[in-house]
Amino acid sequence: TKPTSSTSTKQAATTAGSSNVFHNSTLQDPHTVVAADRHHLILANGQRVLDATGGAAVACIGQSDQRVKQAIAEQLDKVQYCHALFFGNTPSEELANELIDSTGGKMAKVFIVSSGSEAMEAAMKLTRQYFVELSQPQRTQFIARHESYHGITLGALSMGGHKFRRELFKPMLLNNISHVSPCNPYRGKHDGESDEAYVARLARELDDEFQRLGPENVCAFVAEPVVGAALGCVPSVPGYFRAVKSVCDKYGALLIMDEVMCGMGRTGTLHAWQQEDGVVPDIQTIGKGLGAGYMPIAAVMANQKVVDAFNNGTGSFRHGQTYQGHAIASAAALAVQRIIKSDGLLPRAQHLGNILSSVLIERLASHPFVGNIRGRGLFWGIEFVADKKTKEPFDLKEKISMAVHDRGLSTKWNISLFPGTGTADGYKGDHILLAPPYTLTDEEMLD
Numbered sequence: 001t002k003p004t005s006s007t008s009t010k011q012a013a014t015t016a017g018s019s020n021v022f023h024n025s026t027l028q029d030p031h032t033v034v035a036a037d038r039h040h041l042i043l044a045n046g047q048r049v050l051d052a053t054g055g056a057a058v059a060c061i062g063q064s065d066q067r068v069k070q071a072i073a074e075q076l077d078k079v080q081y082c083h084a085l086f087f088g089n090t091p092s093e094e095l096a097n098e099l100i101d102s103t104g105g106k107m108a109k110v111f112i113v114s115s116g117s118e119a120m121e122a123a124m125k126l127t128r129q130y131f132v133e134l135s136q137p138q139r140t141q142f143i144a145r146h147e148s149y150h151g152i153t154l155g156a157l158s159m160g161g162h163k164f165r166r167e168l169f170k171p172m173l174l175n176n177i178s179h180v181s182p183c184n185p186y187r188g189k190h191d192g193e194s195d196e197a198y199v200a201r202l203a204r205e206l207d208d209e210f211q212r213l214g215p216e217n218v219c220a221f222v223a224e225p226v227v228g229a230a231l232g233c234v235p236s237v238p239g240y241f242r243a244v245k246s247v248c249d250k251y252g253a254l255l256i257m258d259e260v261m262c263g264m265g266r267t268g269t270l271h272a273w274q275q276e277d278g279v280v281p282d283i284q285t286i287g288k289g290l291g292a293g294y295m296p297i298a299a300v301m302a303n304q305k306v307v308d309a310f311n312n313g314t315g316s317f318r319h320g321q322t323y324q325g326h327a328i329a330s331a332a333a334l335a336v337q338r339i340i341k342s343d344g345l346l347p348r349a350q351h352l353g354n355i356l357s358s359v360l361i362e363r364l365a366s367h368p369f370v371g372n373i374r375g376r377g378l379f380w381g382i383e384f385v386a387d388k389k390t391k392e393p394f395d396l397k398e399k400i401s402m403a404v405h406d407r408g409l410s411t412k413w414n415i416s417l418f419p420g421t422g423t424a425d426g427y428k429g430d431h432i433l434l435a436p437p438y439t440l441t442d443e444e445m446l447d
């Protein structure tokens with residue numbers, strides 16, 4: 001029988017199929033986490049597990065930081081909620097200031113929402129309205145990339161090129177989105193091809209896609225600076241973003257960078273684009289590490305060019321949500337961002353990333369089923385192959401991925417194994433993604 005009282009819910013973790021929560025995991029009854037202790041999750045069975053994926057690149061400052069708890073408590077004592085359509089609130093104003101400062105003024109305004117998917121939805125609408133303000137309403141076509149993930153709501157899912165996630169929900173809600181190749185040198189580069197030639201080929205493909213759609217119809221190109229969940233921590237090769245930005249500029253389209261997963265310090269700089277050779281997006285989405293899991297919060301930021309079009313036109317962004325700019329979530333995120341700064345966590349993330357990458361390469365690179373180890377900062381992925389030479393994908397299937405999850409738990413590491421994205425020709429590309437907190441000790445990393 002199903003548990004109905006709170007006293008019996010603990011058993012939900014151990015009795016197969018008994019949970020009343022509509023889980024989206026193939027683990028019908030995942031372990032219940034009853035407490036957390038800095039970098040460890042404590043399961044209902046008493047086991048302590050190091051959170052090596054930081055949730056999914058979320059828990060960047062570890063759990064239970066007193067300063068964040070205090071910021072939340074203080075805000076609770078002031079005001080919990082007011083509707084953003086009628087009022088502003090101090091924490092969201094301060095958070096916006098902090099975020100704009102962190103871009104060195106390259107971004108001009110911040111729109112605060114509750115999740116990365118909402119941030120992507122908002123970025124899409126911001127882009128569409130931008131072109132309406134410029135009297136170019138026909139610019140409705142987005143170009144994104146295959147093997148990408150931009151969120152789970154139907155608009156954001158249409159933007160992503162993640163076949164595995166899209167499969168069940170076809171046809172996609174939006175049909176004004178097309179996809180070009182990602183920058184994934186392990187899979188995409190031809191034998192002997194230089195970085196320059198690879199980048200030029202990808203830029204040509206993008207240019208051709210603009211031509212196919214009619215450049216006057218394209219509003220934006222959307223890409224993650226370091227591909228997260230879909231490919232497993234794949235940074236672009238040098239020069240890629242400069243090349244795609246110049247294609248966007250040539251046709252007057254915007255460049256949107258999705259930093260929901262790779263942003264907020266994960267790759268060693270607060271914004272991943274800060275390592276892209278001076279290339280700055282027009283619109284940027286952030287999430288996950290913004291609130292570090294203390295509160296659900298994400299945001300979309302726009303540069304001055306975009307903001308000017310609104311200022312000279314309608315005056316406001318025709319979008320809004322009940323929990324937009326939430327006071328407590330903003331207070332938590334502000335505290336998190338101040339901690340990242342005051343505790344020197346960006347160099348710390350880079351330091352830990354150096355340790356992690358050298359350990360992974362030293363211990364795993366020669367393994368017959370490890371095809372590629374790649375990443376940046378404290379954001380690393382391991383792609384499995386059935387054959388190292390042919391790079392034949394190792395399709396681990398979700399069942400095995402969950403077995404790995406359980407095995408990970410038994411070895412006291414919460415690691416996440418992501419099924420690959422799949423493409424038209426059936427490529428899977430299963431990988432493990434490692435994204436531990438920036439606050440880990442060297443000993444915990446090496447344990």
Ligand code: PLP
Pocket residue numbers: 056115116117118120149150151152224228229258259260261262287288298
């Ligand atoms: N964009 C990227 C790049 C992501 O990695 C994710 C989540 O993994 C999202 C958007 C969606 O964020 P959320 O799960 O908070 O809705």
